[in-house]
Amino acid sequence: MKKTSEAVCARMKRELRYFNFLSEGDFPNLAEYFDCRQVDAEEVVWHEGDPCDYLAFIVEGRLEIKKATEFEGKEIVLGVYSEGAVAGELCFLDGSERAVTAVSLEDTSLLILSRENFDRLMEAHPVLGNKLLKGMLLAVSTRLRKSFERLAAIF
Amino acid sequence: MKKTSEAVCARMKRELRYFNFLSEGDFPNLAEYFDCRQVDAEEVVWHEGDPCDYLAFIVEGRLEIKKATEFEGKEIVLGVYSEGAVAGELCFLDGSERAVTAVSLEDTSLLILSRENFDRLMEAHPVLGNKLLKGMLLAVSTRLRKSFERLAAIF
Numbered sequence: 001m002k003k004t005s006e007a008v009c010a011r012m013k014r015e016l017r018y019f020n021f022l023s024e025g026d027f028p029n030l031a032e033y034f035d036c037r038q039v040d041a042e043e044v045v046w047h048e049g050d051p052c053d054y055l056a057f058i059v060e061g062r063l064e065i066k067k068a069t070e071f072e073g074k075e076i077v078l079g080v081y082s083e084g085a086v087a088g089e090l091c092f093l094d095g096s097e098r099a100v101t102a103v104s105l106e107d108t109s110l111l112i113l114s115r116e117n118f119d120r121l122m123e124a125h126p127v128l129g130n131k132l133l134k135g136m137l138l139a140v141s142t143r144l145r146k147s148f149e150r151l152a153a154i155f
Numbered sequence: 156m157k158k159t160s161e162a163v164c165a166r167m168k169r170e171l172r173y174f175n176f177l178s179e180g181d182f183p184n185l186a187e188y189f190d191c192r193q194v195d196a197e198e199v200v201w202h203e204g205d206p207c208d209y210l211a212f213i214v215e216g217r218l219e220i221k222k223a224t225e226f227e228g229k230e231i232v233l234g235v236y237s238e239g240a241v242a243g244e245l246c247f248l249d250g251s252e253r254a255v256t257a258v259s260l261e262d263t264s265l266l267i268l269s270r271e272n273f274d275r276l277m278e279a280h281p282v283l284g285n286k287l288l289k290g291m292l293l294a295v296s297t298r299l300r301k302s303f304e305r306l307a308a309i310f
């Protein structure tokens with residue numbers, strides 16, 4: 001992961017307003033809490049077992065989310081997250097290690113919210129924090145629902 | 156589902172402070188937003204496909220969460236939620252229909268948070284609303300992680 005230029009970062013942060021749980025007016029208040037990162041195609045953003053200290057919001061590109069199975073070298077793809085999606089939320093709140101591996105499928109731009117900035121944001125802007133949490137909860141609920149459907153389709 | 160007496164309800168609401176994301180001082184502010192319900196053993200609390208207009212916090216007892224498979228009459232059990240757990244959150248934010256069926260395994264006491272009261276609570280107590288959302292997000296994340304593990308164990 002590499003940092004982006006300030007100009008690219010400013011443009012990326014403006015994309016925050018397109019995240020479905022935010023509105024136009026939220027973006028200026030949010031911008032200062034996010035960092036910008038670029039990831040090359042096929043780069044591992046994090047490995048299963050890594051420390052979990054930030055959330056990643058996908059502005060451009062796609063991340064494949066996968067997990068090792070008991071068969072060495074075999075992984076199961078659990079999802080492909082694209083623009084407007086949040087990644088890294090599984091372990092973020094309880095500080096456990098990364099539960100899945102995230103790999104970029106193409107050149108990908110991420111807005112990073114560190115735990116420290118997340119806490120600062122919740123403290124300074126509770127109403128905005130509320131919107132962010134609702135958006136994350138909606139995303140995770142949708143994924144759990146899909147995962148339940150997948151399990152129901154197997155048995 | 157039947158309503159409880161006022162005395163039982165007051166006692167049930169005091170249990171809110173034991174939900175892991177809340178603290179003792181939060182409970183008086185929260186109480187007015189919740190309703191109390193009793194469910195008999197083996198009662199269906201909601202069916203897959205029902206409208207989704209409330210969250211249920213389990214104060215006592217257990218709910219089995221299941222989903223129909225493509226084989227008629229065959230269901231897959233996706234989880235058993237017990238005291239201190241939230242149920243009904245999968246569809247709550249997007250207003251879709253119930254994605255799973257919830258059945259009580261024994262006599263169960265539930266604190267109900269309707270959509271209307273949820274919205275009122277978020278508006279009146281954003282910091283408390285934040286705690287509630289964080290607690291729900293943590294619960295759903297943990298379930299998604301377990302569901303991913305289950306999927307990885309199958310393939």
